[in-house]
Amino acid sequence: MKLFSLSVLYKGDPKAVLLSAAYDVSSFSFFQRTSVQEFMTFTSQLIVERSAKGNRASVKEQEYLCHVYVRNDSLAGVVIADSEYPSRVAFTLLEKVLDDFSKQVERIHWPVGSSANIHYTALDGYLSTYQNPREADPMSKVQAELDETKIILARKQNSCCAVM
């Protein structure tokens, strides 16, 4: 049960902008870590670009499960986990992170998203805490407002992630 990456992005048009990210690739072999991290950065951006605003989804990519939440204000979060990690907790985490981020970083900086303007350091802490879902989220039950999300199988190049 592992979390590998946690990213905050802005869903611009047409591209998604990476605002902040944290990674835990310690479970990978030392020499794979760089390329795994690159893959996760790339995948997170792609998923946000292909998700509609106001939606949550869990996308299966190879052996990973990518949970994405795009808010109506275009702020988006992606957490990449393994298939054991409970999706319910993943979405709780995303909600929390985006809420926190939007309070700490002014909206005006989001679309451009240069590292000079984005001062947000909390992601590493969140990623580390949430590695153990029960410690991080002990009382979590299914929230009423959370829609049941379907798992989308590995997407092909020319098909869009169908997000409901």
Next chain:
Amino acid sequence: MAETSEEVAVLVQRVVKDITNAFRRNPHIDEIGLIPCPEARYNRSPIVLVENKLGVESWCVKFLLPYVHNKLILYRTRKQWLNKDELIDVTRTLLLLNPDFTTAWNMRRWVLQQLLQETSLPSFVTKGNLGTIPAERTQRLIREEMEVCGEAAGRYPSNYNAWSHRIWVLQHLAKLDIKILLDELSSTKHWASMHVSDHSGFHYRQFLLKSLTSQTVKDSSVLEQNPLRSEPAQLLPQDEAAAASTEEPRINIPHLLEKEVEFTTDLIDSYPGHETLWCHRRHVFYLQHHLSGSFPHSMTTLSTADSLVGTSSDLHHIPTGPRTAQAMEVDGLSDSSKQGYSQETKRLKRTPAPHSVGLEMEHRFIDQVLSTCRNVEQARFANAYRKWLGTLGQ
């Protein structure tokens, strides 16, 4: 590029030498990893050392692995000698590049057996009232092997070989020592809760519980048999007093199994949709009610238990069957005037039809899950469990 078999041999020997030298230069190497690299760069060693990590460029693996594997086979078939260091390097290389490599695990077991045999020191010692416990050296070996298994299990989901090796160590090094079994049960609990889809990890817990169960029944049947021989009854209270004064852990099997049920309930609720957890629940339920004698006392039932736990490989020689059946017969023969009843026998005589009570509780659990779960898979597994319960005792 090396093409002929001579060139390959030369290349591989150089690579193996590079690896050995790397280990000599840096005794703190804790990891070998593969560097994706499809083609060799001219005349450069594929061995890369960064911090305490040894990298092997992937292009050489197709030469390296068969060569090392072959070396091992030649050694095993006594066609070529390897000294202890070479053997360690070879098996370590193989296991680190491929944690699921069966032959390397076999080699490791073989080496452990040799280690145990070659020393003149006993591997088990008597320690006062505790009976025999593993000697210090054996305990250290056991701990090291558990660590190796733990690491290998973490690198590869449901690593059958790592967990089988762990069981083998318990059977052959630890001789199913009760304290060690109990320690393993508690120390693997957290790992299992963080790997809820790892069937091999949960199967390990099933093995531990089954071993503890059959050992308890065996011990209590030994206590039972004494009054049936011609020994005077006065000896029995003394035996009990003697048993009570030892530091041997008193295992309450029903309590252990209850705790395991609670554990699976907790995990099933927290992590919906994992079949492994439901399978585990079946095994624990079966152990609970098999123990209380709720099922027909027949050999066929017992062999069903064995096949349920799926232990068809020779690694799993769990002493069930005959001994357990014998315990049942003894229960049937004893009458209430005898003292020294086992916990289990008392339970059997005291509570009416534990089987139906247990079943009722399970059905309530299934209802609760179905009424609250929103996960399609979870519902499917719950229904399958209900169906399975319906097939029991038939």
